[in-house]
Amino acid sequence: NKDLGCGVHMTLSCNKPLNDNLKSLVDENGMFYRRINEEVLNKIDLDELYYEFCSQIDKVKNAGIEITHLDSHHHVHTILYFKEVIKAIMDKYNLKIRGGFEYESNWKESVIPCIDLFYDKNVDIEFFNNNIAKIKSYDICDLMTHPAFIDNYLLNSTSYAINRAKEHEILTSKKVKTILNENEIILTNYKNL
Known part of the structure; x- marks a missing residue:
């Protein structure tokens, strides 16, 4: 369907990461944490998060799918602690992103x-x-x-x-x-x- 707008639904709270050795993003079974609470947030390495989210986006891109926007499972992209990671991703991929942020940004033209x-x-x-x-x-x-x-x-x-x-x-x-x-x-x- 060439008219379909296809986004990447970045995940940090369902299933497993694409990358191995991302210790701060997973539980003892190597699975993403089901819920991102304060305790989990305090463990997350933002470099690992950036690497994993970029890997998820690149996997879709490398499959030949034209990406039109970004959003995330459980709205994790809107978490204030992740603001700089999301900004770096926005700069790298130049895509629109679903709004709902718990913080102000200066990239309003990209936020729907x-x-x-x-x-x-x-x-x-x-x-x-x-x-x-x-x-x-x-x-x-x-x-x-x-x-x-x-x-x-x-x-x-x-x-x-x-x-x-x-x-x-x-x-x-x-x-x-x-x-x-x-x-x-x-x-x-x-x-x-």
């Missing part, structure tokens, strides 16, 4: 605001009617969603599985398309920005 409310109990067609003013308050925004077809891997790897099928049904419905059209919301992706 994120609405992350379409999740869990808010997964409903009425979400769009109830949040249209928030969506329209931005010139451009990233509405974070998690649509999917459910398979065995998904059922066994996340607690957020069933609602992904519900999200898919809602996001592909004619009713949502009508709501967006009536409110002059144009659907796009990072490739077109």
